[in-house]
Amino acid sequence: xxxxxxxxxxxxxxxxxxxxxxxxxxxxxxxxxxxxxxxxxxxxxxxxxxxxxxxxxxxxxxxxxxxxxxxxxxxxxxxxxxxxxxxxxxxxxxxxxxxxxxxxxxxxxxxxxxxxxxxxxxxxxxxxxxxxxxxxxxxxxxxxxxxxxxxxxxxxxxxxxxxxxxxxxxxxxxxxxxxxxxxxxxxxxxxxxxxxxxxxxxxxxxxxxxxxxxxxxxxxxxxxxxxxxxxxxxxxxxxxxxxxxxxxxxxxxxxxxxxxxxxxxxxxxxxxxxxxxxxxxx
Amino acid sequence: xxxxxxxxxxxxxxxxxxxxxxxxxxxxxxxxxxxxxxxxxxxxxxxxxxxxxxxxxxxxxxxxxxxxxxxxxxxxxxxxxxxxxxxxxxxxxxxxxxxxxxxxxxxxxxxxxxxxxxxxxxxxxxxxxxxxxxxxxxxxxxxxxxxxxxxxxxxxxxxxxxxxxxxxxxxxxxxxxxxxxxxxxxxxxxxxxxxxxxxxxxxxxxxxxxxxxxxxxxxxxxxxxxxxxxxxxxxxxxxxxxxxxxxxxxxxxxxxxxxxxxxxxxxxxxxxxxxxxxxxxxxxxxxxxxxxxxxxxxxxxxxxxxxxxxxxx
Numbered sequence: 001x002x003x004x005x006x007x008x009x010x011x012x013x014x015x016x017x018x019x020x021x022x023x024x025x026x027x028x029x030x031x032x033x034x035x036x037x038x039x040x041x042x043x044x045x046x047x048x049x050x051x052x053x054x055x056x057x058x059x060x061x062x063x064x065x066x067x068x069x070x071x072x073x074x075x076x077x078x079x080x081x082x083x084x085x086x087x088x089x090x091x092x093x094x095x096x097x098x099x100x101x102x103x104x105x106x107x108x109x110x111x112x113x114x115x116x117x118x119x120x121x122x123x124x125x126x127x128x129x130x131x132x133x134x135x136x137x138x139x140x141x142x143x144x145x146x147x148x149x150x151x152x153x154x155x156x157x158x159x160x161x162x163x164x165x166x167x168x169x170x171x172x173x174x175x176x177x178x179x180x181x182x183x184x185x186x187x188x189x190x191x192x193x194x195x196x197x198x199x200x201x202x203x204x205x206x207x208x209x210x211x212x213x214x215x216x217x218x219x220x221x222x223x224x225x226x227x228x229x230x231x232x233x234x235x236x237x238x239x240x241x242x243x244x245x246x247x248x249x250x251x252x253x254x255x256x257x258x259x260x261x262x263x264x265x266x267x268x269x270x271x272x273x274x275x276x277x278x279x280x281x282x
Numbered sequence: 283x284x285x286x287x288x289x290x291x292x293x294x295x296x297x298x299x300x301x302x303x304x305x306x307x308x309x310x311x312x313x314x315x316x317x318x319x320x321x322x323x324x325x326x327x328x329x330x331x332x333x334x335x336x337x338x339x340x341x342x343x344x345x346x347x348x349x350x351x352x353x354x355x356x357x358x359x360x361x362x363x364x365x366x367x368x369x370x371x372x373x374x375x376x377x378x379x380x381x382x383x384x385x386x387x388x389x390x391x392x393x394x395x396x397x398x399x400x401x402x403x404x405x406x407x408x409x410x411x412x413x414x415x416x417x418x419x420x421x422x423x424x425x426x427x428x429x430x431x432x433x434x435x436x437x438x439x440x441x442x443x444x445x446x447x448x449x450x451x452x453x454x455x456x457x458x459x460x461x462x463x464x465x466x467x468x469x470x471x472x473x474x475x476x477x478x479x480x481x482x483x484x485x486x487x488x489x490x491x492x493x494x495x496x497x498x499x500x501x502x503x504x505x506x507x508x509x510x511x512x513x514x515x516x517x518x519x520x521x522x523x524x525x526x527x528x529x530x531x532x533x534x535x536x537x538x539x540x541x542x543x544x545x546x547x548x549x550x551x552x553x554x555x556x557x558x559x560x561x562x563x564x565x566x567x568x569x570x571x572x573x574x575x576x577x578x579x580x581x582x583x584x585x586x587x588x589x590x591x592x593x594x595x
Contacts, residue, residue: 060354107352107381115352116381122345122373129349129357136310136332136355156373159342167334 001220005048007279009216012082013043014276017245018269019078019091025265027095030103033255035075037179037213037240038146042079044219045144049226054084057111063141064114064130068123069148069177070104071257076113077101085112121154123147124174128164131172131233146175150182152193158203161233165204170229174205177213179242181253196237206232213238246271287426288451292390294429295447296321299358299388301430302437303329309437312347312359314340319449320360320390340365344373344387351383356437359385363392363446367408378442379415386436387412387444392422393534394562394579395450395484397572404567410539412444413512419466420512422446422533424486427456428509431463439465448534450572452484466510468518474504477590478522478529482508482541485532485560485581492532492586503590514544516552523549528556528593532586534576537561558589 016039024030046052050063067076074094081088086100093099100110104118114130117123127145134141151157164172176196184190193199197207210222219238226234242256243249246268249260260268302309303325310332317323317335326333336343340361347359360366366389367374378385394404412420421436421443423429429447436443455471471486472493481489486507493503504526506518522529529549533541542559549555562579576582 064353066349115349116377119372119376121341122348122377125342125345125373126349126352126377128342129346129351130353131349132334132346133310133350133353133355156339156341156345159337159339160345163336163339163342163346166337 001217006216009043009047011276011279012047013039014272014279015082016042016075016078018272019081020074021246021260021265021268021272023074023077023091023094024259026092028259029095030074030259031071031257032074032260033181033242033249033252034069034148034177034179035072036244036246036249037242038072038075038177039245040214040216040219041146041175041177041238042075044216044223046079046083049223050144051141054112057085061139061141064127064143066115066123066127066143066145067105067117068127068145069120069151070117070123073105076105080112083112120148120151121156124157125160127172128160128169131164131169132167134171135167135169142171142173144173144175146177148182149176149178149180149187149193149196150190152176152196153191161200161203161205164233168231169233170231172233173226174233174235176235176237177240178237179240181242181251181256183253183256185253200235204232206230206234208234208236210236210238213240214244245275286453288453289426290449290451291423291426291429291447292321292449294426295388295390295433295445296324298430298433299325300328302434303332306356306437308354308356310334310350310355310357312336312343312357314338314343314361314365316361320388322360322388340370341373344370345377347385348377348381348383351385357385358388360388360390362403362405363389363408364403364405367411367444368405371411375415379418382417382441384440385442388447389444390447391449392446393448393483394567394575395448395534395572397449397575398569400569401566406536406562406567407539408446409511409535410543413539413544417441418512419443419510421510422483423509424483424507425452425455427454427458427461428463431461432509435463435465446483448484450484453487455487466513466515468515469507469509470504470518471507472503472505474502475525476502476527477593478504478506478526479532479586479590480506480508480519480522480529480541480545481532482511483534485534488581488583489532489586491583492590495583495587496590501590501594508541511541511544514548516548519545519548520553523553523555528558530558530560530586530589530593532560534581535561537563556593558592560585560589
């Protein structure tokens, strides 16, 4: 990937992270850890991979994104705001009474949100429905879904996995955000979904392993492999760092569903702004 | 008198889907390994490219239906009421109800008239569950004519609809030529001034029988066919509450959360009146022939008459 593009993607991801910290701080609630781990994924999807028109969120032929791990919506909202779907100032009223930005994604009111999610396991099925609709009508759009690794404990995910392969939904790309942590701790200690890649392969999916979800060259290489349909749905199993970009949140399950206090907010923003400035110098 | 034709409303559902499929290519049908029983198999035969068997995975099916609707299709998702409303309740609530997506749920084999399969498959709680979801329309037709009309009306309507059908053949009560399904409006089958019998689904037939028995005793019973449980037709119910001595509700559903509840919720703040339920009285069903079970659980004209007489006291 060219340096200029990479810098642009890194800056977008940095802004998404700042939006996550800002939003959860203002809300005094929310899920920063799993939001920060998908910031780079969203940057790539919204700037490179997906065919979208922020001026026309309901465009029928747009690519769709279903955030099946709906609790990571602070990152989705920040990405949508950064793309111009709505004003960035909305991020500051996340989760407030009467706010546009609900605690989990609401497709009815938030421009750019393709599916209401939040109850884990359901988004991937809805993504299957969208992909199936495209097959029925001969539409060319693709459907992307982002799942948590803990979410794989929901049986419905595997019902959907079976369905997608059976119906040859090769216009569907699932991303499993494998940050190895869920609310109660390490996924291996709670109820291990491993091996994730072999499970999807056994269900008939094309599996792409992305060993660093924060390296844009690797992200680019992974998504490049999704573009040629081969009759199978595709899953990218991405190894990510929960809380990525904020030193004290990284790899700590405690930051799954907790907002930063004033001091933590300031430290996080200082770190993220420093990272952004570093990008500009480079 | 000529023999009355009996048709199960699930048959009506299958037939209506085929008609819809011919008219609108956005109609797609989902099933969960019960296509032969729910009668979506009729649609599958005509439109194999628009019928998708999801296998025995009702939760997944409901969320897939949501995705199809989000992408502009009009999906009819079918299973037995127990699994459509029960097993997949949370998917219906969160993936379909909350975003108010244009999904039609065709739930067959509702109530105890499932018969021999017994309690595990006899859903007497689905109306309660579906009624509790904001924005959900709940329809429980009484016969073949009404069932087909309801399916057509649901396809025209933009938003989630729960359609409740039965396994058991029920008599055709309405004349196709004159019947008009009005969205959310009760059909007043008989006018009457003493008591009101508000019935839904297969209990409408029994309500008419009960009205005949009451007429022989000089009691004038108003008979209401409440095909739509939500939104409930408040005007017609409040009028009955004001003009008659009380209301007997008759439903093949739990006494909790169904028609009895809907009528009580409607009258108690506006025109308080006595309301007596004929329903499944907070118990599970059991195995047996459907008609025998309806008798066993008191879902018959006799019980309706007894309740009406209590209101006359």
